[in-house]
Amino acid sequence: MSRIPVSRVPSLLPELTRCAAAPAQPGSELYIYEAVRAGRGLAVSTSALEVRLYDRFGLSPVHTLKHHAGQITQIRARGDRLLSSSADGQIALWDLRQPAARPAMVFTSADPILSFDLSTDDTMLVGGTQLNSSYAAKILFWDVRAAGAPARAFEDSHSDDVTQIQCCPSASKQFLSGSTDGLLCTFDPTQPDEDDALLYVANTGASVARCGYFGPESQFIYAQSDMETLQLWTVEATQLADFGDVREISQSGVPVDYIVKCEYDAASQRLYMVAGSNDGSIRLLHVGVSSMEHIQDLSSGHTDIVRAFDWDLHDGWAVSGGEDGRLTWWSQADQAQAPSTSAGARRPAAAGSGATSRRFAPY
Known part of the structure; x- marks a missing residue:
């Protein structure tokens, strides 16, 4: 048996059902x-070095954003702004209110950019780079203006690719970085000196693929490895x-x-893991x-293999995408079809009387 205790609790969340599926490009x-x-839509990065915009509910294509000359490494959205980073050493900022042939702003780096995030006060853009020929893996800062x-x-903080940057959702002047060197570093970027800015370092002992904050005050960090x-x-x-190998x-x-x-x-103050099988099945775990x-x-x-999963727990839907080139829309089982863009938001049904006791409580 697995050393990770696993129980079956299907009532923890309303059931999701497949409502629509379509190839990203037939x-x-x-x-x-x-x-x-x-x-008001959905942005999807693809292996064609472009970002495709879709209707969020019908999965119909709306627009294609073409700018990057290298693989797109990450996309993030903030309101009507979309940002995309690339191995071409650029972060492009797009204004989705006015779809255009060119990004509204471009932030540049001499090295491929693997990860980035925007501070919660929208003033600072932080990017992480690939290890370069001078054996430097950088964390870069841009003024968004x-x-x-x-x-x-x-x-100096990382000795290998900076694979993740996460700005703290509850503290605009703090961010987290993760790297192939196995380190998780927490920084205060208001400090001009790197040694003073580095607050805490955790050594996971494994190449960090993704990391992020969780908890009501962003007091915890999760780290998944490659x-x-x-x-x-x-x-x-x-x-x-330390759950070890979740497989x-x-x-x-x-x-x-x-x-x-x-x-x-x-x-709900809960952390969920979205996992997958090589046949394309998706597992949801608390x-x-x-x-x-x-x-x-x-x-x-x-x-x-499923690579993409965006989950709106508040309105009860998710969208997934993967190496089969397909987008799939999932919604609550009590909805016969995906809601229209004019439909009001739906809140998931209560998880049951025992839900509160399953919140993340480490102490």
Whole structure:
């Protein structure tokens, strides 16, 4: 049996059902890398070095954004603004209110940009780069009001690719970085010196693929590795849990081949893990401090590895995309079809009387 205790709790969330599916581009062999809510629609990055915009509910194509000359490494949305980073060393900012042939602003780097985030006060853009030929992996800072080269850089905290940048949702002047060197670093960017700015360092012992804040005060950090391991930490670099290789839970009857992402729901104060199987099935699990709860499987949406998953727990829907080039819309089981853009928001039904006791409570 797996050393990760896994129980089956299907009532924790309303059930999601496949409502629509469509190829990102009929007749092509595109990979879908990421999908995010953007403006009133959906933005999808693909292996064609472009970002495609879709109607959020009908999955019909709306517009295509072409600018980058290298692989798109990340996309993020903030209101009607969309940002995309690329191995071409650029972060493009697009104004979705006026779809155009060119981005509204372009922020540049001498090195490929692997990750980035925008501070919660919308004033600072932080990017992480690939290790360059001079063996420098940089964290770069731009003033959002000034396109072009970065205003400053940190070069000493990481010794390998900076794979993740996450600005703290509850503190506009704090951010987290994760790297292939296995380190999670928490910074205060108001400090001009890198040594003074570095607050805490956690060594996960594994190449960090994704990391992020969770908890009501963003006091915890999750870190998943490219070896499919998952760890939980405090922001002060105290380890709370090491689940090891999450593929071990397959021994408990929940087939898992990889982690897609983790998702924190602030309303319920719960951390969820979205995992997948090589056949395209998606597993939804609730993550506790020492165990996991298997909520639901999303099947028949994909035939290959799922890379993208954007989940709106408040309105009860999700969209997924993957190496089969397909987009799939999932919605609450009590909805016969995806709601129209004019429909009012729907809140998921209550999870049941025992839901509160399953919130993440490490102490």
